[in-house]
Amino acid sequence: GLYRRERFPLPMAALREAILNAVVHKDYASGIPIQISVYADKLMVWNPGQLPDDWTLDKLMTKHASRPFNPDIASAFFRAGLIEAWGRGIERIIEACQQENYPTPQWQVEPGGLWVVFGLEIARQRDDVGIGGGVNEGVNEGVKSLLILIEQHPGQRTPFFAQQMNTSVKNIERWLKTLREQALVEFRGAPKTGGYFVREQDK
Numbered sequence: 001g002l003y004r005r006e007r008f009p010l011p012m013a014a015l016r017e018a019i020l021n022a023v024v025h026k027d028y029a030s031g032i033p034i035q036i037s038v039y040a041d042k043l044m045v046w047n048p049g050q051l052p053d054d055w056t057l058d059k060l061m062t063k064h065a066s067r068p069f070n071p072d073i074a075s076a077f078f079r080a081g082l083i084e085a086w087g088r089g090i091e092r093i094i095e096a097c098q099q100e101n102y103p104t105p106q107w108q109v110e111p112g113g114l115w116v117v118f119g120l121e122i123a124r125q126r127d128d129v130g131i132g133g134g135v136n137e138g139v140n141e142g143v144k145s146l147l148i149l150i151e152q153h154p155g156q157r158t159p160f161f162a163q164q165m166n167t168s169v170k171n172i173e174r175w176l177k178t179l180r181e182q183a184l185v186e187f188r189g190a191p192k193t194g195g196y197f198v199r200e201q202d203k
Contacts, residue, residue, distance in 0.1 A: 155195035
């Protein structure tokens with residue numbers, strides 16, 4: 001059409017779900033507000049709270065029963081239609097990112113709080129300027145997302161990128177082949193210990 005289509009640097013559905021989770025699980029006795037920090041390459045949401053005593057981050061990332069820190073707030077959100085199902089917050093964040101081919105966000109547990117870190121798709125904001133501009137128009141969005149991920153995590157290997165993007169190793173290998181054919185990335189080091197890097201002249 002005649003009008004430019006604006007795209008947000010991350011899926012709004014995923015960000016919305018992350019903020020809802022923070023409100024439901026916040027430790028309100030702490031008196032510390034939920035904090036959102038925006039940088040050029042990432043957006044971070046910090047929630048002052050804690051996991052249940054017998055939970056780890058690994059358990060949080062798998063299918064688990066719902067144990068909201070504030071059950072009354074969670075119930076109110078559920079009745080208002082803001083929460084569609086109990087215990088699916090993280091799953092819904094990951095699904096929202098998958099639907100738009102964005103890398104899966106990272107969760108970090110620290111004393112007194114929990115971080116959710118979204119990597120921003122810088123290439124989408126540059127109008128074909130910079131690193132994202134090196135990718136031919138019309139290629140799979142996964143290729144663009146992988147290129148950004150390699151720039152953010154140089155020296156990593158195929159399994160790492162598959163885990164970060166929540167996709168198969170076969171997909172990563174196919175996208176890497178496209179990037180290497182376009183001379184945008186290269187493999188450096190020994191076959192068993194090396195990793196992928198963005199080519200210096202294309203940064």
